[in-house]
Amino acid sequence: MPLMRLRVTGSDDSVRAISNLLTSLDGIEHIEEVDDLMSHLDDDDSSSAGLVDDQGPGQHALEIEAPNLATAARVRDAxxxxxxxxxxxxxxxxxED
Incomplete structure (x- = not known):
């Protein structure tokens, strides 16, 4: 059973739309948003707090279990x-193996 991992850079609404799409596909039984394992060490009192580089869309990681490679390809295309x-x-x- 292929396990697909993807990262989405976008708003919470966009991630929700992608999750809704994935749940609507035949054969997909498990979708999970996983936490980022790397902390970004953003402090409120940091000298770079509030800079333009720190503002922007969020990053989200999703894991999807597909029953076979054909379904995984359909997931990727969709x-x-x-x-x-x-x-x-x-x-x-x-x-990669």
């Missing part, structure tokens, strides 16, 4: 199309 429509960035993590 997410890419929706990401284009929503104007968000989606990165897919792949594990």
């Amino acid at each position: 997410v890419e199309a929706l990401a284009f429509d929503l104007d968000v960035l989606v990165e897919f993590d792949t594990e």
Whole structure:
């Protein structure tokens, strides 16, 4: 069973739309938003607090279990199309053998 990991750079609403799309696809039984394992060490009293570089869309990580490679390919195509429509960035993590 392929486990797909993807990162979405966009608003909470965009991530919710992608999750809703994924739950509507046949064969997808498990979708989970996972926490970022790396802390960003943003302090309120930091000299860089509030700079333009710190403001922007959030990053979200999703894990999706697909029953087979064909369904995983359909998931990727559907997410890419929706990401284009929503104007968000989606990165897919792949594990090379």
